[in-house]
Amino acid sequence: MIQVKDLYKSFNGNDVLKGINITMNEGKCNLVIGKSGAGKTVLIKCMVGLYEPTKGEILYDNRDFVKMTDKERKHLRMEMGMLFQGNALFDSMTVEDNVRFPLDMFTSMTKKEKAARVDEILSRVNLKGAHKKFPSEISGGMMKRVGIARAIVQKPRYLFCDEPNSGLDPITSIVIDELIQEITLDLNITTVINTHDMNSVMGIGDKVIYIHEGEVHWEGSGKEVMTSKETELNNFVFASKFWKSIKEDQK
Amino acid sequence: MNFFYHLGRYTKTLYSLFSRPEKAAMYWKELFRQMNLIGVGSVGIISIMTLFIGAVTSVQFAYQLQGNLIPMWYIGIIVRDSLMLELAPTLSALLLAGKVGSNISSELGTMRISEQIDAMKIMGVNTTSYLIGPKVLASVLVMPLLIIFGVAFGIVGGLLVALGGTSGFTTTEFIRGLQDPIRDFDTIIMFIKSLSFAFIITSISAYQGFHTTGGVVGVGQASTRAVVYSSIVVIIADFLIAALLL
Ligand SMILES: Nc1ncnc2c1ncn2[C@@H]1O[C@H](COP(=O)(O)OP(=O)(O)O)[C@@H](O)[C@H]1O
Ligand SMILES: [Mg+2]
Numbered sequence: 001m002i003q004v005k006d007l008y009k010s011f012n013g014n015d016v017l018k019g020i021n022i023t024m025n026e027g028k029c030n031l032v033i034g035k036s037g038a039g040k041t042v043l044i045k046c047m048v049g050l051y052e053p054t055k056g057e058i059l060y061d062n063r064d065f066v067k068m069t070d071k072e073r074k075h076l077r078m079e080m081g082m083l084f085q086g087n088a089l090f091d092s093m094t095v096e097d098n099v100r101f102p103l104d105m106f107t108s109m110t111k112k113e114k115a116a117r118v119d120e121i122l123s124r125v126n127l128k129g130a131h132k133k134f135p136s137e138i139s140g141g142m143m144k145r146v147g148i149a150r151a152i153v154q155k156p157r158y159l160f161c162d163e164p165n166s167g168l169d170p171i172t173s174i175v176i177d178e179l180i181q182e183i184t185l186d187l188n189i190t191t192v193i194n195t196h197d198m199n200s201v202m203g204i205g206d207k208v209i210y211i212h213e214g215e216v217h218w219e220g221s222g223k224e225v226m227t228s229k230e231t232e233l234n235n236f237v238f239a240s241k242f243w244k245s246i247k248e249d250q251k
Numbered sequence: 252m253n254f255f256y257h258l259g260r261y262t263k264t265l266y267s268l269f270s271r272p273e274k275a276a277m278y279w280k281e282l283f284r285q286m287n288l289i290g291v292g293s294v295g296i297i298s299i300m301t302l303f304i305g306a307v308t309s310v311q312f313a314y315q316l317q318g319n320l321i322p323m324w325y326i327g328i329i330v331r332d333s334l335m336l337e338l339a340p341t342l343s344a345l346l347l348a349g350k351v352g353s354n355i356s357s358e359l360g361t362m363r364i365s366e367q368i369d370a371m372k373i374m375g376v377n378t379t380s381y382l383i384g385p386k387v388l389a390s391v392l393v394m395p396l397l398i399i400f401g402v403a404f405g406i407v408g409g410l411l412v413a414l415g416g417t418s419g420f421t422t423t424e425f426i427r428g429l430q431d432p433i434r435d436f437d438t439i440i441m442f443i444k445s446l447s448f449a450f451i452i453t454s455i456s457a458y459q460g461f462h463t464t465g466g467v468v469g470v471g472q473a474s475t476r477a478v479v480y481s482s483i484v485v486i487i488a489d490f491l492i493a494a495l496l497l
Contacts, residue, residue: 048373077375088366102374105274150370 001026002047002158002190007056009039009046016042018214020056027188028206029181031222033195035236039214040194041085044160047192048082049073060158078106081151083161083180087143089135089150096122096131099149106154117153125149125179141172145179152183159184159191165200173197177204196236198243201225210236226250261458267379268387281385289351289386289453290393294400296350297343301401304338305330305408309425313418323420327428330409331402335433335441339401341489344448347394348481352456355386356477359460360470368461383457387450394449395442402441444492448485455481 002024009017016039024030032040045051047058049065058065060076068076089098096118103114122128125145130138135146144164151159161180165173181204184191193200201208205222210233218230225237226247238244272278309330316323359382362368371378406429413422456477463473 050369050372074375077373080373082370082373084366084370086365088370090367090370091361091365105277105374105376 001061002192003057003059004043004047005057005059007043007046007058008054009042009051010054016214017046017053020211020214020216022209022216022219024190024192025207026190027185029184029191029193029204031193031195031201031205031208032211033201033208033236034211036196038211040211041162043211044082044162044192044194048080048160049077078154079157081154081156081159083144083147083151083159083164085162085166087135087147089143089146091135094132094134095127095138095146098135098146099153102150102154121149121153124152124183140167141169141176144168144172144176148176148179148183152187152189155187157189159189161191161193163194163196165195165197170199173199174203180204198237198240201237212236260462261454264379264383264458264461265454267377268384270377270380272380272384273376278381278385281381282389285385285389286393288354289347289390290397293347293350293397296346297397297401298404300342300346301334301339301405302408302411304342305334305405306412307408308333308338308405309409309412309420310418313412313420317419324424324427326420327409327425328431329428330425331406331429331433332437334402334405335437337489339398339405340441340444340448341485343398343401344444344452344485344489345482347390347397347448348452348456348485349478351390352452352477352481353474355453355456356460356463357470357474359383359457360463360473363461363463364466364470379461383454383461386457387453390449390453391446395445398441398445440492440496443496444489447488447492451484451488452481455484 004020004022004024007017007020008015020043022030032043034040042051046053047065053066056066060079063076065073065076090101093101099118099121100114103109103117107114109117118131122131125148127142127145127149130142130146135143138146159180164176164180168176177200180191180193183189193204195201201222202225203222205225208218208220208222208225209216210218210225210230212232218228218233220228225233228234228237238247309326312326312329313323316326359368362382368378368382371381409425410422412418413420413425459473459477459480460470463469465472
């Protein structure tokens with residue numbers, strides 16, 4: 001479980017996050033949704049320590065990340081995995097080297113153990129026969145899978161995904177969403193997903209948090225999103241004709 | 252952004268290189284990769300450059316020595332010593348500022364803007380020491396060797412000119428000059444220059460690349476700054492070393 005308490009972040013006096021309070025549950029996909037520029041990426045980057053919050057607490061099972069020393073943070077980082085919007089694969093390394101990198105860097109596993117783990121994880125994300133390929137040689141969907149594999153190779157307790165569907169076709173998006181959901185359940189991870197994709201909200205939104213201009217406007221389940229009366233959320237959800245028509249059908 | 256801000260951040264970046272590596276084996280691997288890239292990858296271009304520099308220097312000094320009371324065999328000493336003291340270290344450094352410096356800064360810059368550095372940081376990697384440390388160390392280790400190569404090729408350049416026989420000195424004269432004992436101090440200066448220039452180029456370029464902002468355009472700008480700043484600092488350091496030590 002991750003609890004974010006009264007989190008503020010500003011850049012040069014410009015407030016981006018204005019007092020965020022949320023709880024992310026274990027074994028669930030916790031979706032942070034909102035328009036672009038709402039502060040989703042900044043929130044996730046504060047949570048993993050790429051940005052220092054201006055104020056507030058981020059509790060990882062009651063351990064406050066913000067107050068930790070570098071050494072304590074490093075420890076906690078072993079329990080985190082992150083999938084970046086642009087994948088952030090190491091392009092000088094092959095797929096298997098990418099996935100093995102955290103193991104090489106932080107474990108004393110033998111070569112054989114590492115190879116076995118890499119195989120296990122790559123087949124977990126349904127990626128076979130791409131071991132020796134470089135990131136530039138594989139498709140966007142495959143890159144996402146490699147990104148996920150690298151994020152979970154150390155069996156993290158917390159997984160962060162920033163716009164996991166960006167740049168993917170609708171079918172691949174659903175496949176990737178479902179993969180993240182399966183992994184979340186399998187490993188009982190607390191997963192945080194930033195998205196503005198309504199398909200994801202309906203498909204895997206165990207818990208949905210709507211952020212607007214740096215503030216939490218609404219919280220609930222994916223299904224409740226459709227029936228909410230929150231004005232900003234309604235503007236967001238029913239911006240497209242498609243979702244508007246679905247709502248009208250429901251009536 | 253002012254000078255002192257950068258100086259402070261540069262110093263801080265360098266200071267962080269001294270933290271303990273997560274996994275020594277990974278650092279060794281990276282060190283050897285970098286030594287290969289920087290060292291083996293630069294032997295060719297350094298040899299070609301110093302070969303010609305040696306040739307040009309000997310032609311020009313021979314020209315100046317003509318009709319002079321200084322014996323022609325001095326050419327060997329002059330070419331050798333100017334290669335050792337100035338030409339090989341400084342010109343190689345300027346060349347490497349372009350080649351290695353822009354390479355390091357664009358590699359790190361690309362890693363920065365594509366969030367590869369952030370990805371490493373989240374894993375818990377000490378990114379400065381893993382990404383910058385081996386580059387700086389590798390260059391400091393291979394640079395003296397490259398410079399020795401450079402001096403050797405420069406001398407070969409001079410010899411070839413003598414063999415050509417049109418510049419007014421013979422191979423015997425040239426070799427006689429070369430045999431004049433090398434002052435220990437010259438060797439020391441050569442090594443001091445090699446080491447400091449290697450450090451300057453890689454640390455400045457890595458600093459520029461590591462702190463790249465502003466997307467793809469920023470990568471290009473960082474790489475330009477890397478080359479320009481490291482060249483300028485090399486020249487300033489060259490002067491300071493000469494002024495203080497000679
Ligand atoms: N490093 C930064 N420096 C200054 N402003 C930033 C920085 N990162 C994000 N912002 C600002 O914060 C706001 C939220 O950005 P972001 O979290 O990326 O939005 P999104 O919800 O689309 O992920 C934007 O207005 C953006 O301009
Ligand atoms: Mg974003």
